[in-house]
Amino acid sequence: MAVNKVNEDLLRERARYTFNIEELTNFIDGGEEGTRNRREVEDMVIHVKELHDEVPEDYLSHKERYENAVKKGCILIDLLKEHVLRHSSFDAYKPSNMYRVLSMAKEVSPVLLHMGMFVPTIFGQASAEQQEEWLHKALMLEIIGTYAQTELGHGTFLRGLETTATYDPSTEEFVLHSPTLTSYKWWPGGLGQTANHCIVVAQLYSREKCYGVHAFLVQIRDSETHMPLPGIKVGDIGPKLGFQTANNGFLGFDHFRIPRKNMLMRNAQVLKDGRYVKSKSDKLTYGTMMLVRVMIVSDAAYELSRAATIAARYSAVRRQSMPRPGQPEPQILDYVTQQHKVFIAIATSHALRLTGGWLWDAYSSLTHDLDQGNLDQLPELHALACCLKAISSRDSNSLVEQCRMSCGGHGYMSSSNFPTIYGATAATVTYEGEYTVMLLQTARYLMKAWKEALGGIVLTPTVAYMVTYNKAKPAWVNTPEAIIQGFHAVAVGKVKEAADGIEYHQNSGKDYEDAWNAASVMLVKASECYCRAIICETFWKEIQKHSRSMSRNLAVVLQQLSELYLSYWVLERSGDFFQVRTVPLTRTKFEFVSFASPKCHCQMCTGFVAHITSVVVLAVQVSIQNLTLTFCTRKRNEFDIGSC
Ligand SMILES: CCCCCCCCCC/C=C\CCC/C=C/C(=O)SCCNC(=O)CCNC(=O)[C@H](O)C(C)(C)COP(=O)(O)OP(=O)(O)OC[C@H]1O[C@@H](n2cnc3c(N)ncnc32)[C@H](O)[C@@H]1OP(=O)(O)O
Ligand SMILES: Cc1cc2nc3c(=O)[nH]c(=O)nc-3n(C[C@H](O)[C@H](O)[C@H](O)COP(=O)(O)OP(=O)(O)OC[C@H]3O[C@@H](n4cnc5c(N)ncnc54)[C@H](O)[C@@H]3O)c2cc1C
Numbered sequence: 001m002a003v004n005k006v007n008e009d010l011l012r013e014r015a016r017y018t019f020n021i022e023e024l025t026n027f028i029d030g031g032e033e034g035t036r037n038r039r040e041v042e043d044m045v046i047h048v049k050e051l052h053d054e055v056p057e058d059y060l061s062h063k064e065r066y067e068n069a070v071k072k073g074c075i076l077i078d079l080l081k082e083h084v085l086r087h088s089s090f091d092a093y094k095p096s097n098m099y100r101v102l103s104m105a106k107e108v109s110p111v112l113l114h115m116g117m118f119v120p121t122i123f124g125q126a127s128a129e130q131q132e133e134w135l136h137k138a139l140m141l142e143i144i145g146t147y148a149q150t151e152l153g154h155g156t157f158l159r160g161l162e163t164t165a166t167y168d169p170s171t172e173e174f175v176l177h178s179p180t181l182t183s184y185k186w187w188p189g190g191l192g193q194t195a196n197h198c199i200v201v202a203q204l205y206s207r208e209k210c211y212g213v214h215a216f217l218v219q220i221r222d223s224e225t226h227m228p229l230p231g232i233k234v235g236d237i238g239p240k241l242g243f244q245t246a247n248n249g250f251l252g253f254d255h256f257r258i259p260r261k262n263m264l265m266r267n268a269q270v271l272k273d274g275r276y277v278k279s280k281s282d283k284l285t286y287g288t289m290m291l292v293r294v295m296i297v298s299d300a301a302y303e304l305s306r307a308a309t310i311a312a313r314y315s316a317v318r319r320q321s322m323p324r325p326g327q328p329e330p331q332i333l334d335y336v337t338q339q340h341k342v343f344i345a346i347a348t349s350h351a352l353r354l355t356g357g358w359l360w361d362a363y364s365s366l367t368h369d370l371d372q373g374n375l376d377q378l379p380e381l382h383a384l385a386c387c388l389k390a391i392s393s394r395d396s397n398s399l400v401e402q403c404r405m406s407c408g409g410h411g412y413m414s415s416s417n418f419p420t421i422y423g424a425t426a427a428t429v430t431y432e433g434e435y436t437v438m439l440l441q442t443a444r445y446l447m448k449a450w451k452e453a454l455g456g457i458v459l460t461p462t463v464a465y466m467v468t469y470n471k472a473k474p475a476w477v478n479t480p481e482a483i484i485q486g487f488h489a490v491a492v493g494k495v496k497e498a499a500d501g502i503e504y505h506q507n508s509g510k511d512y513e514d515a516w517n518a519a520s521v522m523l524v525k526a527s528e529c530y531c532r533a534i535i536c537e538t539f540w541k542e543i544q545k546h547s548r549s550m551s552r553n554l555a556v557v558l559q560q561l562s563e564l565y566l567s568y569w570v571l572e573r574s575g576d577f578f579q580v581r582t583v584p585l586t587r588t589k590f591e592f593v594s595f596a597s598p599k600c601h602c603q604m605c606t607g608f609v610a611h612i613t614s615v616v617v618l619a620v621q622v623s624i625q626n627l628t629l630t631f632c633t634r635k636r637n638e639f640d641i642g643s644c
Helices: 006-013 019-028 033-048 062-086 098-101 111-125 128-139 283-317 334-370 378-404 406-410 417-428 437-452 479-506 513-517 520-547 553-572 573-581
Strands: 164-168 171-176 197-206 210-221 232-236 249-253 256-259 618-619 630-633
Touching: 006 171, 006 283, 019 033, 019 553, 033 062, 033 098, 033 618, 062 098, 062 164, 098 283, 111 197, 111 210, 111 256, 111 283, 111 417, 164 573, 210 256, 210 283, 210 573, 283 334, 283 378, 283 406, 283 417, 334 378, 334 520, 378 417, 378 520, 406 417, 406 520, 437 479, 437 520, 479 513, 479 553, 479 573, 513 520, 553 573
Parallel strands: 164 197
Antiparallel strands: 164 171, 171 256, 197 210, 232 249, 618 630
């Protein structure tokens, strides 16, 4: 049988690396132990022949695809359990691990929701007694759950959910009911045929008073027969853009009774006589969503890294066209336009991975604070989780599509894996908080921060720079940090613009809600710019921090990737940099005179050129008072980028 020979172009490209691959691998895995863990799990998985499809999934029926996914999910979960039980260090809930294992089956697993939301909700919202009863069963998959919050009529507006849970003190039970068609739960993964339990988010009523949405653990199918219990209507919602094996379903209740103890009572409680005990914050019910939003940032990075790897490899081996008559067809990797498509995908996968790790650390610190009853960091983390989830999933999905397009017709084949990756990342832009709605949530936070900044109040870390624009400016020098400060200036400008927009509409007679709506496009823009500034700054700072403990060759390349990312987004947002002209924030008046000085007409300003071993570094020269940005670039050793 012909042995698969590695393509010579690929071998030649790999021989050109200027850094240690294993060192980069360890960096991506979060250290040598992370690489060891990952490889051990991958080695377990790669040799399981049942995980490899004889027939492409696309040629299977929906039933066969689902059964195939269930089979693979069971195999992977058994491997995960075996590995977790053997290695206490393999933390299934670190952003990368659980999703990685399940995604090794290519198709989305019908137990993704069980692992990704049902178990974390028990961790985060069940009392100690309830965890005692349910957590082990859930971790060992003796019960299989999902997270049933979204309804046919409401996904974003949680306070509008219609499913009711009415307490009956005479029997110490909650009666769950779906009063309307629009109250039917719609979307929960695994609900179609897989889950026999679920977390149900419903309006809690006790003593004829509504206390808002709360979470309940509900058995919906018989543990033996797997048939729906009496009073339960459940099934599959049908075909979707992707996620075909996520087994998304619908669920309706007809006066379905559950014991009082099935209300998750870590935060709020209902006593036997029906008295309601309020939690420290009614937003703690939303805790699982914050966790998944935090995980999505890292997993969006992971999915993008897969797509970028496919595109980079294809670009190395694909030869096409003949710019020079009689010469061999060049690798498409040498086309500048191809680099412009693929290299930003590589840089972004690193930017989002490092930002996702930073956010995970902030989330871990918050959960520790919450356990101590300290909710101070909750508002900022909610704002961060919202905008980073929105931007990371949107960037990941659009760059996955860009990687697909960079591979021509072969990128359109299912065998390229782009369609599966695209379907997964497209879903994340909507689920766990729809893109626009999440950015508007962050905008709520930014409007408050802006008011405090104007009053000179010290702000939380990620918005502190808003105050510094009211104080003497630090001396800006010629560094990428200056670009990051430029992003801060743009974010401040957009926040101010949105706040002024709301004020303008109020002054013209609108009430706050209408003024907010009228300014909402600017509010979304302000959140995008605030979020971009966070990603740029975090990427750059994380690279600086880790560079100190890595070999110089690797540090150089990673630094170039972070500079590439900064340069790319300065160009992508040049209009915003240009537009932020005079921001009368007291003494310092700064003016962006022009994005590029007259002498700078190189490709940098009209195009974008970068090669992974060398990159154009934007040297930003700024001066205080009238902040005048002139950009000059320096020649690189590989491509003539024209004169600057
Ligand atoms: C990339 C490839 C694959 C990656 C996969 C990786 C993931 C790993 C596992 C994934 C597992 C499963 C896959 C996911 C499947 C999908 C599941 C779902 O979609 S579950 C349903 C998700 N639904 C939502 O997210 C709903 C969104 N809506 C909301 O969150 C709220 O309705 C909101 C915030 C829009 C509005 O809420 P509300 O009206 O109550 O609040 P206000 O706007 O009035 O604000 C009041 C006040 O509360 C604060 N607030 C709101 N939410 C939170 C929160 N979560 N935490 C903390 N604080 C919160 C808000 O800031 C306001 O504060 P104030 O001080 O008054 O301004
Ligand atoms: C693949 C997939 C898997 C899912 N899995 C689950 C699951 O397991 N469990 C679960 O509970 N849910 C799940 N969901 C549902 C998901 O959480 C919702 O789809 C999401 O919250 C958006 O709600 P919606 O669909 O009702 O859209 P809507 O909220 O109706 O949004 C529709 C449009 O209205 C806009 N809009 C809404 N509100 C506002 C506002 N206040 N201001 C401005 N614009 C607004 C939105 O921006 C959007 O453009 C899943 C969804 C998908 C796609």
